[in-house]
Amino acid sequence: MSSERATRTPLLRVSGLSKVYRIFDRPGDRLKQILFGGFKRYYRDYTALKDVSFSIAKGETVGIVGRNGAGKSTLLQILTGTLQETAGEVTINGRVAALLELGSGINPELTGRENIRLLAAILGLDDAETNDRMPAIETFAELGQFIDQPVKNYSSGMYVRLAFSIATCVDPDLLIVDEALSVGDVAFRNKCMRRINELRAKDVSILFVSHDLSTLQMICDRAIWLNDGQVKAIGNPVQITQDFHAFMVAGDVSAAGFDSDLRIAPPPQQITDHGQFTVFKLRSVGITDYLPGDDIAFEFSLRLDEDIDGAIFGLSIYRRDGDWVIGQTNKEAGVTWPPAKANEVVSGIVTLRDTVLGPGEYVAAIAAYNSDLSLLYAMTELNVSFSVRSPYPTWGKIIHPVSWEPRS
Numbered sequence: 001m002s003s004e005r006a007t008r009t010p011l012l013r014v015s016g017l018s019k020v021y022r023i024f025d026r027p028g029d030r031l032k033q034i035l036f037g038g039f040k041r042y043y044r045d046y047t048a049l050k051d052v053s054f055s056i057a058k059g060e061t062v063g064i065v066g067r068n069g070a071g072k073s074t075l076l077q078i079l080t081g082t083l084q085e086t087a088g089e090v091t092i093n094g095r096v097a098a099l100l101e102l103g104s105g106i107n108p109e110l111t112g113r114e115n116i117r118l119l120a121a122i123l124g125l126d127d128a129e130t131n132d133r134m135p136a137i138e139t140f141a142e143l144g145q146f147i148d149q150p151v152k153n154y155s156s157g158m159y160v161r162l163a164f165s166i167a168t169c170v171d172p173d174l175l176i177v178d179e180a181l182s183v184g185d186v187a188f189r190n191k192c193m194r195r196i197n198e199l200r201a202k203d204v205s206i207l208f209v210s211h212d213l214s215t216l217q218m219i220c221d222r223a224i225w226l227n228d229g230q231v232k233a234i235g236n237p238v239q240i241t242q243d244f245h246a247f248m249v250a251g252d253v254s255a256a257g258f259d260s261d262l263r264i265a266p267p268p269q270q271i272t273d274h275g276q277f278t279v280f281k282l283r284s285v286g287i288t289d290y291l292p293g294d295d296i297a298f299e300f301s302l303r304l305d306e307d308i309d310g311a312i313f314g315l316s317i318y319r320r321d322g323d324w325v326i327g328q329t330n331k332e333a334g335v336t337w338p339p340a341k342a343n344e345v346v347s348g349i350v351t352l353r354d355t356v357l358g359p360g361e362y363v364a365a366i367a368a369y370n371s372d373l374s375l376l377y378a379m380t381e382l383n384v385s386f387s388v389r390s391p392y393p394t395w396g397k398i399i400h401p402v403s404w405e406p407r408s
């Protein structure tokens with residue numbers, strides 16, 4: 001977008017919003033506070049949001065990122081009216097439909113169809129309007145006979161299908177989506193993304209919390225980074241998600257006890273400053289989850305400061321818990337890059353073929369050396385993350401090809 005969208009009248013304006021929770025350390029303290037609170041304080045304050053201000057224009061899609069406990073859910077609950085702010089002001093000029101991880105106003109005792117009627121009424125639709133939309137909501141949710149079953153019998157995926165269908169079929173002016181889509185299966189998630197794009201085309205404003213940074217980059221006009229209850233940055237979604245990602249990886253790396261000097265393969269005798277990596281990323285745009293046996297490919301580009309006689313690249317992969325699992329160069333693969341001049345960009349692709357990495361979270365770095373590996377020209381941080389998930393139970397750090405043979 002969309003400087004044009006950002007300059008429109010705000011649909012949502014949040015000014016100086018703060019939320020302080022009361023923390024009762026012992027179960028009985030809450031009652032004591034009620035009975036004797038006039039004499040003594042039995043709780044301590046916890047500030048979950050501090051002076052948060054931003055606005056969303058009509059038709060704008062805004063993403064929120066922040067680590068666990070940053071205050072995202074607290075903010076969304078205040079915006080949807082399920083939680084009272086301690087200070088500040090929220091102004092919304094329109095109909096808000098929300099799809100929150102915890103409770104989207106759905107009553108588990110009622111059937112899917114009854115919930116549609118209930119939520120539609122809460123959102124201000126009359127009977128005729130609800131009857132009008134009922135077929136579309138049912139079709140989108142794909143719940144079949146379950147639409148007439150109590151929601152308490154639904155799986156979490158079915159629950160999200162219902163909640164998403166209702167929230168997006170009632171003509172909201174602002175749709176709030178909190179991480180909920182991660183529950184659904186891939187086909188439904190894709191369908192939801194298509195629906196979100198349709199709503200964007202109809203100028204619906206969307207506030208979207210997600211840990212899926214590539215989706216945020218793709219669909220958001222702006223992003224907000226919440227950190228410790230405060231707005232750390234607002235702006236371009238690509239920039240914000242990259243900064244947030246680097247911040248998280250740095251945190252993980254130090255928390256995991258990595259050496260302050262990242263170990264790379266091979267260890268150089270001398271470190272020079274012959275260039276910088278301008279690109280190091282996964283090739284599969286938007287995909288960071290892999291299955292055992294997948295190819296995991298990375299793209300890289302190195303800009304050179306001086307002439308070199310041909311670079312050797314070394315890829316290092318660490319588990320997030322700090323274990324170094326792969327350190328290999330193109331030299332042992334028998335592949336070479338030609339000599340290159342200063343200011344040239346040398347690019348390539350490195351692929352972990354048929355990965356045997358076990359389920360877990362990983363981070364990757366790449367380094368460039370001279371041809372006898374004595375000089376390190378440049379290296380990246382551990383700034384590319386991906387994960388491997390296994391569709392079947394497996395417990396080790398690698399998934400080795402194994403054959404089993406019954407013998408009598």
Ligand SMILES: Nc1ncnc2c1ncn2[C@@H]1O[C@H](COP(=O)(O)OP(=O)(O)OP(=O)(O)O)[C@@H](O)[C@H]1O
Binds near residue numbers: 021068
């Ligand atoms: N009802 C509550 N009482 C006390 N503290 C709370 C309450 N709800 C949340 N908190 C605290 O407020 C902080 C912000 O929580 P919140 O759930 O808003 O974060 P979040 O960014 O949504 O996290 P996550 O990504 O894990 O969902 C956390 O430290 C949390 O422990």
